[in-house]
Amino acid sequence: MRLRGVRRSRNVEDRRGAGGGGKASFGGVALLLVLAIGYFAGVDVTPLLDGATQQSDAGREPTAEEERAAEFSAQVLATTEDVWGRIFEEQLGRSYTPPVLVLFLGQTASPCGGASGATGPFYCPVDRKAYLDTEFFATLSQQLGARGDFAAAYVIAHEVAHHVQNELGILAQVNEARQAVGEVQANALTVRLELQADCFAGVWATHVDGLLEPGDIEEALNAARMIGDDHLQRRAGRVPQPHSFTHGTSEQRERWFARGYEAGDPGACDSFAADRL
Template sequence: MRLRGVRASRNVEDRRRSGAKGAGIGGVGLLVVLAVGYFAGIDVTPLLQGAGTQSSAPRELSAQEEAAGSFAAQVLGTTEQVWSQVYPAQVGEDYTPPVMVLYSGVTQSPCGSASGATGPFYCPADRKAYLDTEFFSTLSQQLGASGDFAAAYVIAHEVAHHVQNELGILGQVDQARRQSSETQANALTVRLELQADCLSGVWARSVDGLLEPGDLEEALNAARRIGDDYLQKRAGKVPQPHTFTHGTSEQRSGWFARGYDSGRMADCDTFSAEQL
């Protein structure tokens, strides 16, 4: 992804110098696919060990952390540019961007504690996306989804949850989930996540001029690598569709591709789709 000269977002809250530091990435454990409240982030609990440790002493960021922070801020900047144009044009209302919180190891949010084990997530209560930049390494080394555009897709996916919040979809899904069985609630969450994948594809189409050869495949590969069926198989389990909260690898990559191909938010209506 060509980011040289791309404006970095100012809507970044960097907490990584606070002294909190992750305990490191371990091997693959038992699969636990958990949604963080109804906003349902990407749960990589089975790929991480330890939630991190707390320290009151400030610390310096490594060169790798500095680079990851700059990258995240620039990608967030592209989402602001895209949605500030696409959202008014297709929804008829102004777009207010989210704040992205960068943290290391553990942090707090109105939606609960965040750690490397929960993965990136969006909290509608404070309209912030939370990202432990160490997840980029997890994505590449543990999940096999390498490449800068794979990492950019993850950020775009969380911003897509913010777009859903702006549209009132998150609140509607939360209310419906509370009145549903566990299996029905999971099915609603799958549709929520696939819609976010599709909206990420809309973003990707709008930044096409920044893409390099292979970038689109990196994003599609990342979508496949965080499919529920893939994660459950990787953990040595037989996939259980009734437990899925994010969709299969085929569904995730397919809905991303749909958004990329059309560029229309209306084509991302997973809730009206008969087949996902």
């Protein structure tokens, strides 16, 4: 992704070095599998981390790689502001208020609960902020097999897409619907919510086409495959359990991102009306 000369968003809250860090220490493979499930499969891995040896990140200076990740994130966030600002104005006749991106190391607090390496990147509708541990990009590339800068950009665009859903009132509607049904039905609604966010991320990708490099879209599609519920559950040594899916299969996530990219229109992303996901 060509970001040279792209502005950095001012909607970034940098909490790195603010303390409160703490990461569980596992053996290499075990930790990777635990984090993989926590990042994208919608599984709470906190109990797995409880009682493990803690190594605090509080007060340490970000590494050069983490600093590059922070700059990259701020620039990608700026592109989402430009894209969704135009779409809201031209297609919806309203203004777009962008989210704040919170950067942290280890863990931090949010109104939606604790943010840590176990939870992975997420959007909190209560304070309208997206949370990202800057060490995450290394995990995404080196451990989850989703390599390339556009894979990382896709993750940011996906979290911003949840903010777009919040702006449009979709998050509130889905949350109300989930509270009225059982766990399996609630998970199914969550899958549709996540696939719509993937589609919105694809819409964003269309509108930053001038910044794309050869292979960027393939990087995003590969990332979508690597973080499907079925793939992550297999990687963790589990038989995929569709009733527990909260983000969608690899094939679904890839297809909905591609759908948004090919259409370039958020109107094509109504996953809730789709007969086939």
